[in-house]
Amino acid sequence: MAMIEMKDVSKWYGTFQVLKDCTTNVDKGEVVVVCGPSGSGKSTLIKCVNALEPFQKGDVVVDGISVADPRTDLPKLRSRVGMVFQHFELFPHMSVTDNLALAQVKVLGRPREEAVARGMKYLERVGLKEHAHKYPGQLSGGQQQRVAIARALSMDPIAMLFDEPTSALDPEMINEVLDVMVGLAHEGMTMMVVTHEMGFARKVAHRVIFMDRGEIVEDAKTDDFFGKPRSERAVQFLSKILHH
Amino acid sequence: MFAGFDWDVIQRSAGYLFREGMTFTVTLTVLAMSGGIVLGTALAMMRLSSVKPLALLAGGYVNLMRSVPLLLVIFWFYFLVPYIGAWVIGAKQPVQVGAILSSVITFTLFEAAYYCEIMRAGIQSIPRGQVWAGYALGLNYWQTMGTVVLPQAFRNMLPVLLTQTIILFQDTSLVYVLSITDFLGAAAKVAQRDGRLVEMYLFVAVVYFIISFFLSHQVKRLQAKLAVPGRM
Numbered sequence A: 001m002a003m004i005e006m007k008d009v010s011k012w013y014g015t016f017q018v019l020k021d022c023t024t025n026v027d028k029g030e031v032v033v034v035c036g037p038s039g040s041g042k043s044t045l046i047k048c049v050n051a052l053e054p055f056q057k058g059d060v061v062v063d064g065i066s067v068a069d070p071r072t073d074l075p076k077l078r079s080r081v082g083m084v085f086q087h088f089e090l091f092p093h094m095s096v097t098d099n100l101a102l103a104q105v106k107v108l109g110r111p112r113e114e115a116v117a118r119g120m121k122y123l124e125r126v127g128l129k130e131h132a133h134k135y136p137g138q139l140s141g142g143q144q145q146r147v148a149i150a151r152a153l154s155m156d157p158i159a160m161l162f163d164e165p166t167s168a169l170d171p172e173m174i175n176e177v178l179d180v181m182v183g184l185a186h187e188g189m190t191m192m193v194v195t196h197e198m199g200f201a202r203k204v205a206h207r208v209i210f211m212d213r214g215e216i217v218e219d220a221k222t223d224d225f226f227g228k229p230r231s232e233r234a235v236q237f238l239s240k241i242l243h244h
Numbered sequence B: 001m002f003a004g005f006d007w008d009v010i011q012r013s014a015g016y017l018f019r020e021g022m023t024f025t026v027t028l029t030v031l032a033m034s035g036g037i038v039l040g041t042a043l044a045m046m047r048l049s050s051v052k053p054l055a056l057l058a059g060g061y062v063n064l065m066r067s068v069p070l071l072l073v074i075f076w077f078y079f080l081v082p083y084i085g086a087w088v089i090g091a092k093q094p095v096q097v098g099a100i101l102s103s104v105i106t107f108t109l110f111e112a113a114y115y116c117e118i119m120r121a122g123i124q125s126i127p128r129g130q131v132w133a134g135y136a137l138g139l140n141y142w143q144t145m146g147t148v149v150l151p152q153a154f155r156n157m158l159p160v161l162l163t164q165t166i167i168l169f170q171d172t173s174l175v176y177v178l179s180i181t182d183f184l185g186a187a188a189k190v191a192q193r194d195g196r197l198v199e200m201y202l203f204v205a206v207v208y209f210i211i212s213f214f215l216s217h218q219v220k221r222l223q224a225k226l227a228v229p230g231r232m
């Protein structure tokens, strides 16, 4: 069953077309990695899934609900899809506890104690229980990103989107974040992950999508993608990023 | 060189100066600040809105207010507000608005333009990713503004916001032209009556200086207190 369906999604900035008829599916429990050169439209594509980026043509259907349909309650749809950003985007003026509880209380209407308890559960899961009272600025990048993942998980998402979750991190912190993501993947979380961590892709991705200049150039099973990429552009891209 | 001055006049009139004059000055400052910040924040959100007419309207208002001297605005409103009031409630006669109410309205509307620009800079200083993060969690526009953007914008802008308020505190002395008994107005009355201009105006200057200086100092302390842990 497709959890996320993208059908001919096209988007323009003025006359510049960022996305060109992008079509793909992410099934329930599937992990899909999106890669491609800088500026190819990966972030834009993944942001179309929860309507952070509006698009002009096509549709995205998340768990049966159309993003393009003007009657769709977008905040509600977004609350069911977790998103993790390159620069963490924790709220710096709130403690870790409040970061975790805020949307649970405001959006899901959970009582605060329940929201805090739930946040703590996920904080423990990402190994940061003892940091609950701290502010984001007092944590390392890797810790902040793990809190961000816990924040998204506390909303009980039906799918998780990651936009280069490790590319702003110091190398020694990348694994602590990837480990959490691998754990999620093994638990059967539906995930769409923009990343250049090919080790992660090989380990947990079911499929890899390769984008270039706004197009989905390749959409293949992980082994096929790494074994025999069909397009010249993907071959070039892989040789570049695997060689450094 | 101060021989021949009568410093006693200050002591004699201090009760009146502070009870009548300073009370009004502070009240006007606080009302105009509160109203100005609320209206200014709304204007800033309009200016940053993607709804073009709203943005243009707010932009026009702000630019107009900031291009006209405050003294002129005070006069204009004093003469115009009665007619606007009548128009709003549909009365045939101009509504009698006292000088005091008129000055409160004027200062609120005037200061709102300045607070708006301060808030706009504050809102724009918040990275776009913060808004995305709020939306991605399911918060709607107002919740994202209210819990994510504005609290951070206020913190960033607090020093400038309060400095503007100190300027406002000094500017309220312009209501003197409406014959209102603010602190300066009260001192002027005593000065005229007793013929003690130098003493009174010197005293007034010293009081404004001390209060403004003290407030500036408090702004710095507050800023340190509100700083978010882990940030500068």
Ligand SMILES: Nc1ncnc2c1ncn2[C@@H]1O[C@H](COP(=O)(O)OP(=O)(O)OP(=O)(O)O)[C@@H](O)[C@H]1O
Pocket (backbone or CB within 6 Å): A013, A018, A036, A037, A038, A039, A040, A041, A042, A043, A044, A045
């Ligand atoms: N607001 C905008 N206005 C105009 N062009 C934009 C805007 N945002 C992004 N673009 C352009 O759209 C294209 C795709 O951007 P996007 O951020 O999706 O790329 P990306 O694949 O995520 O790249 P990166 O690896 O650098 O993150 C880029 O060429 C970018 O310059």
Ligand SMILES: [Mg+2]
Pocket (backbone or CB within 6 Å): A042, A043, A044, A163, A164
């Ligand atoms: Mg990107």
